[in-house]
Amino acid sequence: MKKLLGMMLVLVVIMTACGAPNESDNNAENEKETSNTSQNVIKENSEDNNTEKAENNFSKDVVWNVDGELELKVDSVKMTDDKKSFIIKYTYTNTGSKSEDGKEKDLIIEPLFVYDKEENTLKKDEKFTSQNTPKVVKKGETCEEAEVAYEMMSDSDMLKIEFAYFSSDGSRKNVTFEIPVE
Numbered sequence: 101m102k103k104l105l106g107m108m109l110v111l112v113v114i115m116t117a118c119g120a121p122n123e124s125d126n127n128a129e130n131e132k133e134t135s136n137t138s139q140n141v142i143k144e145n146s147e148d149n150n151t152e153k154a155e156n157n158f159s160k161d162v163v164w165n166v167d168g169e170l171e172l173k174v175d176s177v178k179m180t181d182d183k184k185s186f187i188i189k190y191t192y193t194n195t196g197s198k199s200e201d202g203k204e205k206d207l208i209i210e211p212l213f214v215y216d217k218e219e220n221t222l223k224k225d226e227k228f229t230s231q232n233t234p235k236v237v238k239k240g241e242t243c244e245e246a247e248v249a250y251e252m253m254s255d256s257d258m259l260k261i262e263f264a265y266f267s268s269d270g271s272r273k274n275v276t277f278e279i280p281v282e
Contacts, residue, residue: 164275166267169197170207174277175245177259185225185249186281188214188261189232193242198268206236210248212264212274216256225249257281 158164163173175189194207214222228249237243250259262276 158275158277160277160279162277164263164277165195166265166273168195169267170209170265171195172209172263172275174261174279176282177261177279178282179252180228180249183252185228185251186214186222186256186259187228187230187247187249188259188279189245189247190261191242191244191246192234192237194237194239196239200268200270202268204239206238208234208236208243209263209265210234210246211250211261213260213262214250215260215262216252216254217258218254218256220253222250222253222259225251 158174160176161173163171165171171193173191175191177189178187179185180187188211192207192209197205197207199205216222228247230247230249232245232247234246234248235243258278258280260276260278262274264272264274266272
């Protein structure tokens with residue numbers, strides 16, 4: 101009896117896996133066709149939040165603009181002198197960041213994730229110190245060449261740097277910059 105139930109369970113799992121294509125896969129494919137040409141953005145809706153992800157990775161000195169709220173660009177990626185970490189320099193401007201209730205809010209932004217060319221997720225180097233740490237900026241202010249460092253896992257000539265921002269409409273906007281290591 102146990103063998104029969106086990107075999108039926110395996111059969112159900114196999115039939116489910118081989119069944120019709122997942123509806124969410126079709127929805128994701130349809131949503132990819134809708135893009136915002138000014139930012140090359142794909143809109144994806146999920147149950148708990150709205151997310152925008154960059155369709156194409158941005159490169160050095162290209163500005164990511166969240167309309168009327170934030171501008172961000174990565175200035176450079178360099179290796180530390182001891183070759184144990186990567187230093188990421190970036191600039192961001194608070195162009196009118198607001199909370200969901202419409203009130204102006206201060207802005208500070210740091211990378212969400214950093215990946216090397218082998219797709220390893222790098223850990224922030226907490227020992228790194230700089231006079232240009234990311235700082236809180238009010239509307240109309242800019243934090244120029246903020247510096248953060250991430251520990252090196254392998255010799256990499258390119259980093260992917262992902263940033264995320266929650267806009268005033270409650271949606272999460274993501275962007276990934278692909279930056280060569282200088």
